[in-house]
Amino acid sequence: MTQNSNPPNKLVQKLQRHRKARWLFWAGTSGLILLLGWLFSSYYPESFYPPLAADPPWNLAFWVSEGVDWLIVNFAVIFDAIKLVTRWVLNSIEDSLLMLHEWSLLAIIVLWAWRLAGRRVAIFSGAAMYFIGMLGLWELCMSTLALIATAVLISIALGIPVGILAARSDRINNTIRPVLDVMQTMPAFVYLIPAVMFFGLGNVPGVMATVIFAAPPAVRLTNLGIRQVPKDLVEAGHTFGSTDFQLLFKVQLPLALPSIMAGINQTIMLSLSMVVLAAMIAAGGLGREVYMALGQVDIGRGFVAGTTIVLVAMVLDRITQSLGQRGKRGTSAL
Amino acid sequence: MSETETPRVKISCRNVWKIFGHDPQNTLNLIQNGMTKEEILEQTGHIIAVRDISFDVNEGEIFVIMGLSGSGKSTIIRCLNRLIDPTSGQIFIDNVDLATMNETEIRMTRRHQISMVFQQFALFPHRSVIDNVAYGLEVQGIPKAERRERAWEVLNMVGLKGWENYHTYELSGGMQQRVGLARALAVDPEILLMDEAFSALDPLIRRQMQDEFLNLLTQVHKTIIFITHDLSEALKMGERVAIMKDGLIVQLGSPEEIVIGPADDYVTEFVRDVPRSKVVPVRNIMKDPAVTLYSWQGPKVAVHEMRQNDVQYAFILDPGRRLRGVITRDEAKQAIKDGITRLSKLVKGNALQIGPNQPIEEVIPLAATSDNPVAVIDEDERLIGEILRTELLLGMTREDNSNDTKQ
Numbered sequence: 001m002t003q004n005s006n007p008p009n010k011l012v013q014k015l016q017r018h019r020k021a022r023w024l025f026w027a028g029t030s031g032l033i034l035l036l037g038w039l040f041s042s043y044y045p046e047s048f049y050p051p052l053a054a055d056p057p058w059n060l061a062f063w064v065s066e067g068v069d070w071l072i073v074n075f076a077v078i079f080d081a082i083k084l085v086t087r088w089v090l091n092s093i094e095d096s097l098l099m100l101h102e103w104s105l106l107a108i109i110v111l112w113a114w115r116l117a118g119r120r121v122a123i124f125s126g127a128a129m130y131f132i133g134m135l136g137l138w139e140l141c142m143s144t145l146a147l148i149a150t151a152v153l154i155s156i157a158l159g160i161p162v163g164i165l166a167a168r169s170d171r172i173n174n175t176i177r178p179v180l181d182v183m184q185t186m187p188a189f190v191y192l193i194p195a196v197m198f199f200g201l202g203n204v205p206g207v208m209a210t211v212i213f214a215a216p217p218a219v220r221l222t223n224l225g226i227r228q229v230p231k232d233l234v235e236a237g238h239t240f241g242s243t244d245f246q247l248l249f250k251v252q253l254p255l256a257l258p259s260i261m262a263g264i265n266q267t268i269m270l271s272l273s274m275v276v277l278a279a280m281i282a283a284g285g286l287g288r289e290v291y292m293a294l295g296q297v298d299i300g301r302g303f304v305a306g307t308t309i310v311l312v313a314m315v316l317d318r319i320t321q322s323l324g325q326r327g328k329r330g331t332s333a334l
Numbered sequence: 335m336s337e338t339e340t341p342r343v344k345i346s347c348r349n350v351w352k353i354f355g356h357d358p359q360n361t362l363n364l365i366q367n368g369m370t371k372e373e374i375l376e377q378t379g380h381i382i383a384v385r386d387i388s389f390d391v392n393e394g395e396i397f398v399i400m401g402l403s404g405s406g407k408s409t410i411i412r413c414l415n416r417l418i419d420p421t422s423g424q425i426f427i428d429n430v431d432l433a434t435m436n437e438t439e440i441r442m443t444r445r446h447q448i449s450m451v452f453q454q455f456a457l458f459p460h461r462s463v464i465d466n467v468a469y470g471l472e473v474q475g476i477p478k479a480e481r482r483e484r485a486w487e488v489l490n491m492v493g494l495k496g497w498e499n500y501h502t503y504e505l506s507g508g509m510q511q512r513v514g515l516a517r518a519l520a521v522d523p524e525i526l527l528m529d530e531a532f533s534a535l536d537p538l539i540r541r542q543m544q545d546e547f548l549n550l551l552t553q554v555h556k557t558i559i560f561i562t563h564d565l566s567e568a569l570k571m572g573e574r575v576a577i578m579k580d581g582l583i584v585q586l587g588s589p590e591e592i593v594i595g596p597a598d599d600y601v602t603e604f605v606r607d608v609p610r611s612k613v614v615p616v617r618n619i620m621k622d623p624a625v626t627l628y629s630w631q632g633p634k635v636a637v638h639e640m641r642q643n644d645v646q647y648a649f650i651l652d653p654g655r656r657l658r659g660v661i662t663r664d665e666a667k668q669a670i671k672d673g674i675t676r677l678s679k680l681v682k683g684n685a686l687q688i689g690p691n692q693p694i695e696e697v698i699p700l701a702a703t704s705d706n707p708v709a710v711i712d713e714d715e716r717l718i719g720e721i722l723r724t725e726l727l728l729g730m731t732r733e734d735n736s737n738d739t740k741q
Contacts, residue, residue, distance in 0.1 A: 232456035235417055240470035240521065241445030250472070254460040 036060075068194050079198045086150065086204045094146035102133055113315070117322035124318065128311040137286065137308050144285030144312065147203060147278070148271045151210035155267045159215045160260065163222025164248065173223060180216040188213060188277045196281050206283025210274040217266035225259025226252050265320040272313045286312075341392035343429075344525065344557045345414060350387045350423035352409050352581075355380030358421040371580065383409040384420070385581040396551070396558040398572030400565060406581035407561050411527050414559060415448045416440050427525070445474050449518040453530035455510045457502040463513055464489065464498035470521035481520075488516045491550065508539040515547070519554065528560040532567065544570060565604050569593065569613055577601055589613050609695075611730045616697060617690035619729035620710045620719030623649050629658055629678035633669035636661060636677060647706055649685065649717055650677050656715040660685040660706050685709050690718060694729050697721055 072079070097105065106129050114122035132141050166173040191212055195205035229252050237251040253260070279287035286305050293302030353361050361380040371382050384406040391397040401407040412418040413425055416432055425432045427447065435443065449470060457466050464485050465472075471481035489498060492512040502510055511531060518526055532540045532547075544567065551558070562568050568575045569589035576586040577600075585597035593613040596602040625639045625648035640648055640663045648666075650658045659681040669680055686700045686708045700708050701723055710719040 230456070232452050232454055233458060235412075236450070236452060236456040236458070236469075238417055239415060239444060239448075239450040240473055240517075241441045241443075242473045243441065246473050250469075251458060255458075257460075 068197060072197055082208075083199045083204050086154070086199075086207055089153065090146055090150045090203055090207060093149050094143055097142040097146055098139065102138055106130065106133070109315070113319050117319050121318045121322065125315045128315050132308050132311060135304055135308065137289070137305065140284075140286050140289055140305075141308060141312060144272075144275055144287065144309070147207060147210070147275065147283060147285050148268065148316075151207045151214060151271045151274075152264070152267055154207065154211045155215035155218050155271075156264060158211070159218025159263070159267070160222050163219040163260075163263075164226065164253075166219065166223040167226035167252075176219065180219060183212050184216045188274065189280075192277065192281050201282040203278075203283045205281050206274075206278030206287075209278055209281070210271050213274050214267045214270035217270065218260075218263045221259045221263025221266065222256065225256030225263075228259065229255045261320065261323045265317060265323075268316050268320055269313060272309060272316070275309060341394070343390045344393040344395075344427065345391040345397075345559070346424075346426040346429075347387055347389050347410070347413075348424045348426070350384055350410065350413060350425060351382075351421045352384035352406070352413060352418060353380050353382050353421045362421055382581055384413070387423070387578075387581075387583055389576055389583065389586060391557060391559060393557055394555055396560055396571055396573050398560045398562060398568040398575045399578060400562055400568040400572075400575055401578035402563055404580075405578040407563075407578050408529060409581075410578075411450075411529055411559055411561050414525075414527060415444055415450065445470065445521065447523055448525040448527060449521055449523040450527040450529060451511070451514045451518045451531040453533055455502075455507075455514045455534070457510055457513055457517070459501070459503055461502070462498065463494065463500050463502060463505070466502055466513055467516045467520050469517060474521070485516070485520050488520045489513075491519070491553070492516045493546070506539075507535050508543060511535060511543060515550075523556070525557045525559070528558060530561050530563065533562060533564065540567070547571075565608060569608065577604070590615060590618075594618065609730075611695040611698070612693055614694050614729060615691045616688055616694060616710055616721060617719070619694060619725045620690065620721050621725060623709075623717060623720045625649070626651055626717065627661070627677055628653065629676070629681060631677055632675045633666040633677065633680070636666040637663060637670065640666065649709055649720070650681055651717055654714075655717060657685055657687060657709050657711050657717045660709070662706070687711050688721075689713075694726065697726060698730075701726055 100108070106126060109129055110122050110126040113125040132138060162176065166176055188209060192205070192209050195209050199205040199208055233251060233255065234247065237247040242250065275283075275285060275287035276290045277287070279285075279291035282288075286309050289305035290302055290309070293299075293305060351362060352358075355361060355378065357378075358380065361374060361378055361382075364374060364378070365382070365385075369377075371385075374380050374382060387406075387410055389397070399407045399410065409418055413420045414427075414432075416435075420433070427443065432440070432443075458469065461469070464482055467485035467489055468481040471484060476484075486498060489495060492515055494509060494512050494516065497505065497509070502513060505513065511534075514531070532543050535543060548571065558571075560568075560571050562571070568577075569592070572589055574587065575589055575592055576583045577592065577597075578584065579600050585592055585601050587595075590613055592601065593605050593608055593610060596605045624643045624645045627636050627639065627648050627650050629650055629652050636648055640646065645663075647660055647662045649660050652658050658678075661677065661680055665680065669677075674680065686704055686706060688697055688700065688708055688710055690710050690712065697708050701721070707723070708721040709717055710721060712718050
């Protein structure tokens with residue numbers, strides 16, 4: 001390129017600017033974060049960069065507390081409504097689980113495992129659940145199951161639609177990704193307390209905290225599953241004149257099913273790992289058993305309850321994992 | 335089969351451009367200001383997939399677009415049902431501009447007018463064979479029993495009777511593509527887009543599918559756009575072939591025109607390995623008959639004529655110039671000795687003959703059986719030329735001199 005035959009072209013410059021704009025966006029965002037950090041910096045006086053003022057009027061922690069208070073005062077009706085609905089779902093599930101005779105529920109679980117995951121998982125599930133009964137933890141186990149079931153239902157009900165939206169639009173995907181990061185990595189203790197402030201003590205804030213922690217995989221894997229549907233199958237769907245709705249329900253969701261099931265499996269497993277933490281805000285079930293045993297330094301009692309949680313987790317994992325495998329058969333053979 | 339003299343234009347592309355990137359319209363302006371493809375890619379990151387493509391496809395025609403990967407052939411075929419929106423230019427189907435259609439109209443066009451067969455089959459793995467075939471009818475809202483009935487008929491047509499309830503992944507490649515074809519045919523479209531439909535198949539299966547597809551087209555009247563990267567497939571399937579390179583059509587013509595007169599070095603390079611004898615028709619190598627005699631003439635005239643023209647044979651025609659036979663100089667001399675006065679007595683209907691549009695390939699077995707030349711006759715049996723053995727050999731092997739000097 002020793003010489004350019006064309007005069008310097010404004011359009012070229014414009015296009016090049018467009019590429020630069022994306023870099024500018026990221027640089028700007030990072031700069032903003034740095035600026036905020038600098039403004040709040042004197043909150044940590046020992047920090048290695050120079051603070052703006054000895055006692056700045058800006059204080060992130062103070063702002064967040066104020067914001068939460070404001071929400072509680074102004075949106076009490078909404079939080080109460082959420083609380084009522086969640087509690088109703090939770091209680092209905094728990095009541096129906098406890099209403100069934102232990103043996104008949106055991107039979108249902110074994111049958112379910114057998115139909116979905118085969119003989120080996122069925123035998124294992126039966127043995128594990130019987131073991132829990134023998135330990136005298138059946139009712140606590142049912143409370144935990146109800147808690148998890150409610151949290152998982154809410155996670156799915158929110159997660160899958162959001163995942164679908166994220167798969168359809170890069171912009172939505174880019175927007176929710178950091179939100180999901182926050183939900184998964186923010187230490188649970190941090191939002192347990194606001195959960196109590198919004199929903200009071202008990203199972204409902206436990207469910208909410210569990211949803212925050214456990215919903216992201218449902219969103220992520222629904223998004224991933226739909227995005228991984230082979231391009232030519234989506235093209236085939238369009239070619240025959242499918243509406244967006246038909247494409248979603250006849251092509252994309254069925255093919256994303258293995259991935260979505262893997263997401264639900266992850267959601268269940270994460271819910272179980274939240275059970276103990278939720279007990280700190282007076283959620284019931286096996287978590288409370290562990291929490292109380294810890295308080296009394298009763299190592300044996302804690303171990304038994306902990307083992308029970310592990311067994312429930314294994315049973316649910318094996319059964320739901322096989323759901324994903326079952327759906328996968330079609331695509332893997334492609 | 336059309337009754338009209340000039341066939342009706344079904345699909346018409348007018349100056350279609352497709353540029354991939356975040357600002358294709360401005361890039362188009364850059365091109366009009368004289369920037370090259372490479373400069374565009376380097377300075378703006380835009381890819382020009384299709385550049386200024388125009389062609390017409392007639393109703394009932396098989397129109398082949400041939401090119402290597404990256405030539406833009408997959409892009410242009412996707413513009414025809416607007417899976418891809420062209421950056422500029424118009425595409426008309428039955429004189430309706432696709433660009434003017436809204437979402438609903440384009441969906442209706444896809445449902446009823448155009449369907450497509452894909453290179454990697456693109457069958458739905460979660461559906462049985464019959465539900466794959468019925469998919470197009472299903473999205474139209476046709477009740478289950480009716481669409482399965484129709485799907486079953488089409489499956490029969492492509493030779494997959496009895497496979498309705500299998501999963502698609504249980505079928506071989508050739509059978510999968512039959513399902514793909516059946517799925518496209520089930521909606522009874524007017525236009526069929528074949529996107530490298532047979533390219534993923536084994537050579538043997540591919541040839542079989544090509545033959546069956548051509549055979550199938552005699553039963554259903556469709557306009558076909560056939561994409562391929564395989565020249566021999568293009569020449570076999572196409573009534574007309576467009577050869578694409580770097581988003582441009584470098585040559586558009588009948589298979590014969592392309593093989594005989596490649597437009598540039600690129601096409602020449604492609605055509606190099608094509609057996610000419612399969613494509614070039616007999617009329618391209620035929621000569622005017624050296625000597626023609628009429629059945630009422632005598633052997634003496636025959637011998638004189640043959641001696642004059644220094645040939646060993648002559649064709650005998652009837653008053654309507656229809657070919658009656660062939661006579662050698664020796665036979666004519668013998669006839670003089672035998673006292674025969676009219677050539678009609680000597681006609682044995684022994685002339686080797688062939689139509690002018692047959693490929694050269696078909697003359698070879700004829701020429702091999704006899705020393706006599708092969709006569710070329712039209713539909714009314716009138717003699718229009720002869721094929722000499724030297725011409726036959728030249729016709730099979732001839733390459734352009736430009737090529738010989740280059741290699």
